[in-house]
Amino acid sequence: MAQPIARLEDVCVSFGERVVLQNCSLEVPEGSIICIIGLSGAGKSTILRLLDGLLLPNTGHVYLREHDICHMRESQLIEMRTKIGFAFQFAALFDSMTVGENVSLPLREHTTLSEKEIHEIAMHTLDSVGLAHTYHNMPSELSGGMLKRAGFARAVVTNPEMVLFDEPTTGVDPIVTHLLTDTIKRLRKQLNSTAVVISHDLQSIYMMADYVAMLFEGAIIAYGTVDEVRKSTNPIVQQFLQGSEVGPIPL
Amino acid sequence: MAQVLREVEESPAAQAVERVSVGVLASIGRRVSDSFEYMGGLTILTWETLKTIFRLRIRFAETLNQCYLLGYQSLIIVLLTSLFTGMVFSLESALTAVQYGFGSFVGGIVSYTVVRELGPMLSAVVVAGRCCAAIAAELGSMEVTEQIEALKSLGLAPVRFLVVPRLLALMIMLPLLTIFADVIGVKGGQWIAYVQAHIGTQDFMASARQTVGFEDVVKGLFKSLIFGIVIAMIGAYQGLTTTGGAAGVGKSATNAVVTCIIVIFILNFVMSYFLYAGA
Ligand SMILES: Nc1ncnc2c1ncn2[C@@H]1O[C@H](COP(=O)(O)OP(=O)(O)O)[C@@H](O)[C@H]1O
């Protein structure tokens, strides 16, 4: 396994009374695509927030390379985040800007490229998710699935070292799901970037994932390659993968 | 005796009283700790914002845009409130003053009050109603739709990106608005003094000039500057700490305006005390 680019170590997170993660540990090997699966509300998005330093754990550590983000100052966190892309579950596009401005924003703020180059790159990235024609639209004019793809484009436009995708394929049609899966794979191939993907779409997981981690009741209960996890003897994993109503997972 | 006491203590009524009083104490305690948290958070945010400004990490285009949205677009409403307040003030004072034979002081009285108190206060309250709510609602809806997190995830600090332009805009525009408010308030007063009490324009202005010094104008504008900071920071803080979806955004906007207006009234007294009376 490659060196981890990011690592959670015995992390606990709770919101008030509600314990979301409990002694959760996870390694993200550099240059791999790792998919996190788990029930809704299990804390998958919370893991991504931790990896981006948007949320600090109550106890435990979050390492990026060898730096513990719990000890970073806000200015260091901000600097660090320029190397990490985050595609949010509900897109979170800035609704006061056009789609094109949303996608060009990180380029405009963090690079010294000319306006023309920025426009070209943004257009190209939007095109790769099939949205070139929406460059001048406002986010409110797009459908949910389109917003998600625009958020996806904004997350990858700077070619970050690691990209965190929160349910990129939920609520998206099968053809676009395929397109997005391909884009994630291509990024890894061209730039050796790391991707952490939350997904419920088992087919696309099987297509792209190097590793699969299953989150259940606050901790990772299964972790391994796609085949390893599929062959897991853990009844919880099996029930989840088969989508069966009967089994140990309480409904 | 002890037996009786114990019975009293254990009676349902006593327990209810105890529950209520503990409840009241707990809720007072929570209020106090909440308001300390509020003040602490507000102070930290203000400090961060000022630091960013001093490092000249300013987005000029956005600041200009905010000057237009928060400042220029408040002009009409500031002018109207100030005009009518100056007029009504003059209406009340002019006739009485003439009756008692000191009509020549009306210009002084009106302009003195407008420049030192009414101009800065009225503009601040009007702009607070408009802009503090707008800032809280805009940042609040960005917070609940994860746009603030998205901003951070792109390596952009919300303070530099959102708060600094709004703060600068209000620090520049509120004093400017106050100048307009001062002028139109005095002019309105002068007009009514002429119409109602036949106090001549020249008399009115001569008295005004004699009473109001340049220093008074500057002190009034200084108050506006502080009010501008208060409006921007309370709006921004409320917005950035919004939780609870659309309902939360509404609550934030209301809280922002109420808090802001109360703070403006208190601060106005404190500043007047030190700027005028204390001196
Ligand atoms: N800011 C928050 N405040 C309170 N509870 C939260 C917050 N964020 C997440 N939670 C709770 O944490 C749990 C996990 O959330 P999340 O990580 O979004 O789940 P998911 O696995 O569906 O992405 C949920 O029960 C949610 O209610």
Ligand SMILES: [Mg+2]
């Ligand atoms: Mg989620």
